[in-house]
Amino acid sequence: MRLYSTLSHRKEELPPPPGPVGMYVCGPTVYARAHVGNARPFVLGMWLRSWLRSQGYDVTLVHNITDINDKIYEAAPGASAPLAERATRWYLEDTADLGLGMPDHVPKASELVPQIVAFIEQLVERGHAYAVEGDVYFRVASYPEYGRLSGQRPDDVEEQEPNPLKEDPRDFALWKANKPDEDTWWDSPWGRGRPGWHIECSVMAEELLGPAFEIHGGGLDLVFPHHENEVAQSRALGREFARIWAHNGILRFTGEKMSKSLGNVTTLREAIDEYGRETVLVFFLTGHWSKPIDFSEETVRAAQARAERFRDVLRAASEPAPPDAWQRFAAALDDDFNTPQALAVMHEWRDHDLLLRALGVFGLAALAAEAEAPEEIRALAEQRAAARDRRDFGEADRLREEIESRGWTVRDVAGDGGFQLVPRA
């Protein structure tokens, strides 16, 4: 299996099974309901784990919740903790409704503050960080490889509003002193405060995956500064940290990035409720994970149609696939997890067992579950069949419309006057 890595700009080979493969996928900062784009790294992580396990890998997937962050204080002044708790619940519920199961670990930053403090202390001891007035900053100048992941040379980084506490404008906060309007804090050697944004990931990854692991995932928009800073913190302490950096492409809405700050957001909840989880998943399948994908009327409708097509194949008779069918599917996924390619292979299949096995990798086996029409719909369909038998087609068509208006479609089965009832697409 090969995966494209931001760090090397190449596809990197995974070690042979069983690995082990440690995966860390950056989760959300919890201050609002997650939107569809936020779900992309989660979905990719769950699919990758699913595929790798089916290939005999021993995978551990960590997906964090960042529940300490400036955004949360801003969104709920004086009530940041309750907001973080609520938004965490939303996230867990919404992602659970995708039907892909749970990551192996879902650590919260707030539960690892002692470890975070210890980590920062080590950085300070070794001269990679310094404390000033209750803040602690990472000393970028102490880490010569800074910028390697993102390709940003330190000198090119634009200066923001200068912070007089920093030795160097590029330095970033590991620990921030408590401010009067911040209602959650922890005690530390530097006084009351809370962790900065990037440190929690370094610590959680190390706690659960060890100092070196295979894959680090997350949105492409996190490469700089978030991941660059994570690398700096961890490698400055001699940890190898992640080997492959798998950054998923951004979700766009009308050509622009979908983001909470732009406000052009469809929440994951809304998408699932409106289109169904299968459509949302197939939508993600239609684009390569590393490329941007547009969330539009057309693309979602096409995904819905594809899902419906798979349902139809599973409603028809199964026919055996050629012997190399699965191998072609596997080859597509093994080459940088090429799901559009894998989909194309799947569309050739009429073999129920094979198709279900492939759909199962993506949590889509439920496409085979045929909804049972309620009794009254069934009765209408029987009446229609009777009307057809007496060649009363006016009545038959009226009944078909009646059934249609109640959300079901009748399909006549060729030959024997039998019928099939399927939910209206």
Place this chain on the structure above:
RNA sequence: GGCGCCGUGGCCGAGUGGUUAGGCAGCGGCCUGCAAAGCCGCGUACACCGGUUCGACUCCGGUCGGCGCCUCCA
């Protein structure tokens, strides 16, 4: 300005130095009482300009355009 990704037929979207991607939509046909579903057939696409090559959509260079990041962002 710096770093990076990308430009494929109406739409989405793989891929390859010379051979059918696939899906959606559309058109024609078969099937059907009519439909639906299915099946069969139909589109000679690879931003532009140069170069390399026997041959480039695929390699190289340039141009134009889009997108992301440059310490809020999955």
